[in-house]
Amino acid sequence: MSPPAATFTLPTSVAGNVVNVKKDLGVKAVIKGQAKTLDELDGKWDEFTFNPIRESQVSRAMTRRYFSDLDYYAESDIVIVGAGSCGLSTAYVLAKKRPDLKIAIVEAGVAPGGGAWLGGQLFSAMVMRKPADLFLDDLGVPYEDEGDYVVVKHAALFTSTLLSKVLSFPNIKLFNATTVEDLITRPDPTVSSPASIRIAGVVTNWTLVSMHHDDQSCMDPNTINASLVISTTGHDGPFGAFSVKRLVSMQQLEKLGGMRGLDMKTAEDAIVKGTREIVRGLVVGGMELSEVDGANRMGPTFGAMVLSGVKAAEVALEVIDE
Ligand code: 48N
DSSP states (O other), X not given: OOOOXXXXXXXXXXXXXXXXXXXXXXXXXXXXXXXXXXXXGTTOTTTOXXXXXXXXXXXXXXXXXXXXXXXXXXXXXXXXXXXXXXXXXXXXXXXXXXXXXXXXXXXXXXXXXXXXXXXXXXXXXXEEETTTHHHHHHHTXXXXXXXXXXXXXXXXHHHHHHHHHHHHOTTEEEEESEEEEEEEEEEOTTSSSTTOEEEEEEEEEXXXXXXXXXXXXXXXXXXXXXXXXXXXXXXXXXXXXXXXXXXXXXXXXXXXXXXXXXXXXXXXXXXHHHOEEEETTEEXXXXXXXXXXXXXEOOSBOHHXXXXXXXXXXXXXXXXXX
16 A cells, blocks of 8 residues: 555656656656666766756655655554664564554654664674564574574664565655654543543654754644554653653653663563553553663663564554454
C-alpha cells in the first residue's frame, strides 16, 4: 500500500530531447548514446553528460512526495515514536505481519538509528545475547557465534540492514528530523475515573522548531491521528523517555521509576517482559521503559532492544483492534 502517485507532466523543452519517456512517477529519459550499464561508462567520460533537468523538477520531486506522504499518514494506524533499535525492530515485525497497516515512524534526529550505530564506548562490534540471534537470522545479518551470545562485527551493519528493510516496506513512512512534542488524548470511556485518557495520536514539529520554542513564540505543531502509538524514545538524549515523562505531567503516571544501575542479566529480561501498553493507546518499549519501571540498564548489549521490539509489535496487534 503506498500513497497515491503524484502526477505531473515533463516540460516540453526536455521532452523534445528524450528518446524514450515513460509516463510514470519515475519518468526515465534516455538520451541517445548514453551507456546502458555502469561498466559501459568506463572510458566514456569525455562525452559523458547527465540527462537534462530543471531545478523546479527537483523541488517538485521532493515536495510533492513529502506532502503527499504527510497528507496520507495524517491518519495512521500506528505511530512509532523513535527510530532506534527498538522502534525499528517494532516497525520491521509489524510491517511484515500486517502489510495492511499504515505505520508512521517519527524520529527527532536527522539520522535514524538512535544509539545503535556503535557497540559500547564508540567501539564498533555489537553484542546480542541469545535468543536475540533469532532476530538477526530473520533480518539476514551475519554474526560470530560465541555460545551464549553473538557478535555483529559492526553495529552499523545491523542498524543499516534493519533500516533498509524497514524503509523498503510500502506501508511504512519515516518522518525524520521531526519531533513528537505532545500526545493527542481522548477521555477513556472504558475507565471510571474521569481523568483517565486514551492516546489517539501524536503532535509533531520540525525538531529544530521544537528546540526553539523558548526563543520563538507561536510555532504551532502538526498532528498525526492514530489508533495506537508505540513509544521507544530511549532513556536519555535531548528528548529521551518523552512519552512517559509526558504521562507523568498529565497525571496518568504517578511518577517516573528512574533507571537503575547497570546489571545486564536483570535489565534485559525486565525490559522485554515489561514491554506493554502503559495507558490505553500507548505501548512503551526499549530503554524508555526503564524510566517507567525503574529497570536496571544493560549497557552495551542490544538483545533486549530487538526483542522488546518484537514484543511491542505483538502487544500492538493484540490491542489495536480493541
Ligand atoms: O536508541 P534509542 O535511544 O532507544 P532504544 O530504546 O531504541 O535503544 C536503547 C539502546 O540504544 C541503549 O540505550 C543501549 C542498549 N544502552 C543501554 C544502557 O544501559 O545504556 O533511540 C531512541 C530514538 C532516538 O533516535 C531519538 O532521537 C528518538 O528516539 N526520540 C524521539 N523521536 C521523536 N520524538 C521524540 N520526542 C523523541 N525522543 C527521542
